[in-house]
Amino acid sequence: MTNKYPHLALIVAFFMLCMSAQAVTREEVVAGAELLYRARIVEAQSKFQLDNDPAFLARVQRIALGLIEQAKREHPVTAALDWEIHTSDDPEESAFCMAGGKMLVSHNYVNTMDLNNAELAMLLSHEIQHAVLEHNLKEFQEALRIEPNLQKYSFLALEDAVDHDETLMAKLSKFNVEQENQADLEGLQMAWRAGWPALKLAGFFQKLARIDPMAHFDSLEHPAPARRWQAARKLAEELDQIKAPAVPMR
Numbered sequence: 001m002t003n004k005y006p007h008l009a010l011i012v013a014f015f016m017l018c019m020s021a022q023a024v025t026r027e028e029v030v031a032g033a034e035l036l037y038r039a040r041i042v043e044a045q046s047k048f049q050l051d052n053d054p055a056f057l058a059r060v061q062r063i064a065l066g067l068i069e070q071a072k073r074e075h076p077v078t079a080a081l082d083w084e085i086h087t088s089d090d091p092e093e094s095a096f097c098m099a100g101g102k103m104l105v106s107h108n109y110v111n112t113m114d115l116n117n118a119e120l121a122m123l124l125s126h127e128i129q130h131a132v133l134e135h136n137l138k139e140f141q142e143a144l145r146i147e148p149n150l151q152k153y154s155f156l157a158l159e160d161a162v163d164h165d166e167t168l169m170a171k172l173s174k175f176n177v178e179q180e181n182q183a184d185l186e187g188l189q190m191a192w193r194a195g196w197p198a199l200k201l202a203g204f205f206q207k208l209a210r211i212d213p214m215a216h217f218d219s220l221e222h223p224a225p226a227r228r229w230q231a232a233r234k235l236a237e238e239l240d241q242i243k244a245p246a247v248p249m250r
């Protein structure tokens with residue numbers, strides 16, 4: 001079905017998000033992500049940084065779609081998500097997946113890391129987990145739990161605080177690091193079940209640890225790259241002992 005009034009849908013979403021964030025809902029989070037993603041895409045377009053290399057876009061989409069099919073098999077609720085995948089030439093970007101399955105992958109990041117297809121699959125599978133496991137929704141719920149005062153504000157104000165209020169971000173750090181760990185390990189297992197060799201997937205983390213001068217230090221949002229590599233390698237070695245699933249995706 002085509003939507004004759006796409007702007008109307010965005011306006012309705014915007015007003016919905018201006019209401020109080022007493023109990024944040026899945027619909028609010030997806031609508032909020034849609035607004036942020038659309039703004040990010042329009043910005044990239046205006047700077048001529050969007051989807052400039054058709055071969056790279058096709059490579060990312062082909063690998064991501066295989067993983068999304070696997071996500072649908074494992075989590076049928078994700079079949080309802082309106083997945084969208086774009087690439088960017090923004091040198092500041094790496095990769096992200098917002099609530100509802102809105103993804104952006106930096107060509108520059110993948111080139112700098114010199115990722116092969118299995119390593120790119122690991123990056124994408126990690127990002128896909130954030131949408132599958134509803135990490136944005138859970139982060140907002142955690143923010144409301146530790147700062148009940150935020151319930152008085154609109155969802156948009158809550159979203160802004162979670163992204164920009166440094167005091168709140170520091171309080172959410174441990175929770176976010178745990179979500180990143182979960183995206184690493186669940187992402188590795190899902191991509192392996194989709195047919196990718198586990199140790200080749202884990203190679204992504206080895207490259208991450210090699211190029212990062214701060215590889216042994218945790219950041220506010222991510223565990224130390226060296227620890228991510230150690231955990232991924234251990235899991236991959238265990239998975240490769242098991243019979244590989246017979247769903248080749250390459």
Ligand SMILES: [Zn+2]
Pocket residue numbers: 126127130180183
């Ligand atoms: Zn992540």
